[in-house]
Amino acid sequence: MNGLRIERRGAPSAALVWGVSLGAVAVAMLGTGLLFAAFGVAPLEAARVIVERTILDARGASEVVRRAIPLMLAGVGLTLAFRARFWNIGAEGQLLIGAVAAAGVALFVDLPGVLTIPAMFVVGFLAAAAWGLGPALLKVRLGVNEIITTLMLNYVAIYLVRWLVNGPWKGSSLSGFAYSDRFDAAAILPTIGTTRLHWPTLVLAVLAAVAVAWLLARTRFGFEVRMMGESPEAARYAGVDFFRTTLILVLVSAGAAGLAGVGEVAGIHHRLVDPGSLSIGYGYTAIIVALLARRNALAALVTALFLGWVAASGDVMQVALRLPSQITGVVQGLVLLCIIAAEPILEYRLVRAPRRAATPPDAAGPEAT
Amino acid sequence: MPPSSGPQARPPLLELRGVTKRFPGVVANDAVDLRVRRGEVHALLGENGAGKTTLVHMLYGLQAPDEGALLMDGEPLALRSPRDAKAAGIGLVAQHFHLARRHTVAENLALALPDTPAWFPTRHLARRVDALAERYGFEVDLRARVATLSPGERQRVEILKALLQGAEALILDEPTSVLTPQEAHRLFDVLGRMKQEGRGVILISHKLDEVLAVADRVTVLRGGRVVAQVDATDTDAADLARHMVGREVRRGREAAPRPAGDVRLSVRDLHVGDAAGEPRLRGVHLEVRAGEIVGVAGVAGNGQAELTQVLTGLRTPTAGRIELDGADVAGEGVRDLFARGVVHIPEDRNDMGVAGGMKVAENLVLRRHRQAPFAKGRMVDWRAVDAHAEGAIRDYAIATPSRDAVTRNLSGGNVQKVILARELGGETGLVVASHPSYGLDVAATELTHDLLREQRDGGAAVLLVSEDLDELLDLADRIVVLFRGEVTGVVDAATATREAIGLLMAGDRTPLGGAPDAPSATANDPANDPANDPANDPAAGAGAE
Structure with a gap:
């Protein structure tokens, strides 16, 4: 036969x-x-409407990019973790924690105006990195599966934000709404024209992608990360310090998601809001971004744009196509x-x-x- | 010999006539003629890629020839599947056994038989097996689970399976690679009995001495063609090796040009436990001098793996001392030991020795990327890596499409060359080589051995772990024998016999005059493992067979 x-x-x-x-x-x-x-x-008619309102329309296009920004940051971070086969499913929680930390700085820390935004990004990065530390330690020290720990911590983060906006951080001027107070002007990111495109975060995302790509391609650290991902046995034989390497890469990966969260509160919402409005599952979508990019940080910029377009199209589908x-x-x-x-x-x-x-x-x- | 009824007059048991098999880009078998007579052990020799496996696949119905004919007892044979082959009386004992490990021997045998009843499948088996076992001198416990059997015992189950299926011609693929010399002897006795009964045996091997000892006829394949077909009595190992490789091959011992130097590695009372806390090494003493090759012999799983892991920093000892040039290095990690010149040719070359998905150039610096010139601060200098790769590919004749090719796609011999180039290409103090020629063809084996000798001559201390006694006897100065995590003896490789080493491998210290080897006798010796298995087996085996 x-x-x-x-x-x-x-x-x-x-x-x-x-x-x-x-x-x-x-x-x-x-x-x-x-x-x-x-x-x-009708599918073709739907496609025409979507393309018209997302790509051909300037405002629509800006929505695509602004949806892509958090996906880029979280996605780029995930490409690094996934290269070492650390399956971080916790970008969603890490993003939220970054947002919380940035909101904390904006609401409660008195800084000279020009330092507020940088401080928010730094603290947001560090807080999210710390959030990722637990699963990293549990994995390298005790062999606990990181998929489960990072995923579970998402729910902890979601409820933490919900508690904050309903309780201690609930805005004084907005009785009835689960918001924090609005940030001062110094804690709000500039946008391009009248769009919601907070360009400093976009710049940060591109820089992050370049940095991660450079780290993987050029540094000894990146070489060892790839070794761990390709063959853990060979990495052990080559004397790779799994503890240190995993810790660093998870800190960077989680921190990048944290930056995405900072961008959302400082660029879009200008206050800490309910987790469901703060992130429309960016942390999860970022997993698709990283996988579609085949764990390549620069390609993640492109795939993030694509999934940003899917998200923006979703808005169009709701509004225009019901x-x-x-x-x-x-x-x-x-x-x-x-x-x-x-x-x-x-x-x-x-x-x-x-x-x-x-x-x-x-x-x-x-x-x- | 009566001319009319002699073996010449009868058609051979199994015959291949002008069999050709092509694969895209390669002719695996080119007009191969092969005749296996009844009552004959016919050895099939050849390097990796010579076409042995394809030939076996065609004989066993796994592949169909493009041209040529297969005949059994003079009748043409069309094999469409292994089922046809079995029905025709052709059996195969593959290199990797096809047994369900969690099931008993009886269940495995029942599974292989076409007439097994659906209910109580193993009930009628005992009588048939007993008869066969008696005829061939097997001892088989039908109720034992396959997982608990030694490789030798599993092989006997495979042979039984083939015999129960009525094999007239039995193909054995590298049958002795997993056996002790004593077990190999028992296997050869079985083959002898099969000959007496008029069956035919096709023995695939690359161990020349073994082929010469057991086979009646030898067919040598090279590049898919038959390059020699001789009676075993008319040839010798050097002759066969030349046919296989196509040129003169050096064999045998080559002594070091000068006596060994100072003690480089000294291991004292080393204990190692596995993950579950079971002892794997129990009070091992060992010394390797600069300019010396010390072999480690033993049946797989007797502590060799743990020894190499501890010495190379992949595992931490539970107790004991490891000194390198006088400094205590026990507990040091891979990185520190590598920096001290401890290089490692690992047993698992595809998963540990290289990262299969990475480039050849990257694998050539896998452990050296922290050293100059490949490291530039915290960066990797890829230009230096690439330049090094070009040099190594040229010097070691690594067959790869380019330095950027994915390492996984190289052949076993070339993967080993990548590892050798990396590990032996820099400063070396102690070379730990684990089964360095396992699965390699003659040419790659020769290169590996030459490089290890070169290391010895250059003043490195070499610890060579191998299950291939010929390799140890050819290369090593002394051979340390491990059994159940203990050293059962140390012998001089120049004077030791295979038999003596075989006994030591089975835990029998009689070759050393019955006295326990002084330093390795430990207090916990009698406390471990009540006589539940092979401990007393080898003595009986050696005495009886």
Whole structure:
């Protein structure tokens, strides 16, 4: 019987990686179209409306970028953690903690005006980094699975923010609303024109991506991080200090998510708000950003823009197409699903099986050399 | 020999006629002719990539030839699957056993038989197995779980399986790689009995001495072609090696040019426990001098892995002293020891020796990236890394498409060359080499051995852990034998016999006059492991067989 056989391939080429990634996204978009049809919205018409209001419209485009900013920062941080196979699922909580710390500085610390914003970023970074410290220590010292600890800490962070805005930090002027007081002008980030594009955070995100890419490619630390991710046994043999390396990379990864949180409170909300409004799941979407970027920090800038576009399109779908708000989550889920489903294409290839051969996988192929 | 009824007149048991098998870009077998007669052990020799495995796959129905014919007892044979092969009377004992580890021997045998009843599958087995076991001198506990069996015992189960399936021609793929010399002898006795019964055996091996001792005929494959087909009595090891490699191969001992120097490594009363706290090394004493190769022999799992891990800093000893040039280094990590010149050719070359997904150039500096010229402060100087890679690829003849190729895609021999180039390319004080030639072909093995000798001659102390006794006898000056975490003896490699080492490997100290080896006898010796298994087995094995 003639048939096909699955075979492991070598390193996939860059073209193949791009092609497969774009293909996965295309399949996800196709699925989204079917979803639209199911809701009684003509897919092509929907696409036209979305493109018109997100990409072709200046204000719409600015919304895409402003949605992308937190995704870039958190996503870039995650590419670093994921390179070492530290599966940080806690960017959401780390982002919130960064926002809390920045709000704390804005609300309660008296600083000269020009220092307020830098102080908020620094404290936000450090607080989020400290939030990531627990899972990092538990992993390297006791072997506790970081996926569980980082994920669980998200809920702790969510309830911490909720408690703060309903309790001790609840605004004096806003009885009835779960907000903190509004920040002083010195604690508010400038935006471009009348848009909500807080450009200092965008600059920071690009710098973070460049820094992480440089760290991985050029430094001994980055080399060791990649070693840990590629082969923990080889890293142990090479004398990599797992404790120190994991700690540093988690601090950077979590800290970057914290910066995203600072940007959201200082650039968009200007106060600490309910966690559900503060982050529309940026920390989780950032996981897709990092994976779609294939753990490449610079590519994460591009994939963050793409998922920022998905999020901004979600707003359009709600307003202009009257689709439920959950549709954004469904589209993101589709994208992630397609990327993961496409992964085997990068690792294996189909070849024609030898004639009349019943080949168990371990006996296939020519003599191993 | 009567001309009419002689073996020449009868068709051979198994015959390949002009068999060719092509894969994209390579001719794996090129017009191969092979005749295996009844009552014959036919050895198939060849380097990695010579086409042995493809040939076996075709004989066992895993692949179909593109051209040529397969005949059994003169009848053409079309094998579409291993099932057909088994039905035709062809059995295979693969290198990696195909047994369900959690199941008993009886269950595994029942699984392999076509006429096993659906209910109580193992009930009718005992009688058949007993008869076979008696005929071949097997001892098999049908109720034992496969996981608890030694490699030798598992192999006997595989052979039993093939015999129960009615194998007239049995193919054995590298059968002795997991056995002690004594176990290998028992295997050869079994093969002898199969010969007497008129069955045929195809023995795939790269151990030349073994082939010469057991086989009647030898076929040598190189590059997919048969390059020699000779009677075992008409050839010798050097001749066969030349056919395999296609050129003259040096074999045998080569003494060091000058006597060994000062003690470089001194291990005193070393104890190591595993993760569960079970002792893995129990009071080991060991010395390696500069300019000397000390071999460590033992059946797998007797503490060799733990010894190399402790010496290279991958594991912390529970007690004892490790001195390097007089300094106590016990408990130091990989990094410190590497900086002291302790290099390591690890047993697990694909997962530990290299990071498979990284570039060849990166793997060539995997442990040296903290040293000049590769480190520039906290940066890596990639230009120096690349320049070094170009040099190493040239000097060690590493076959790779480029220095940027993914290391995982290299062949085993070339991965080992990457490791050798990295570990031996710098300053070395102590070389710890663990199974350095395992799975390598003759040429790569030769290179590995040359490099280790070079290290010795250059004044390094070399500790060579191997399960290949020929390798140890060829290379080492002294051989330390480990059994259950203890040193059962130290022998001079120039005068030691394989048999003596084999007994020591099984924990029997009679080769040393029965007296326990003075320094390694420890107080906890009798306290451990009540006689539950192999302890008394080897003595019986050696006496009886």
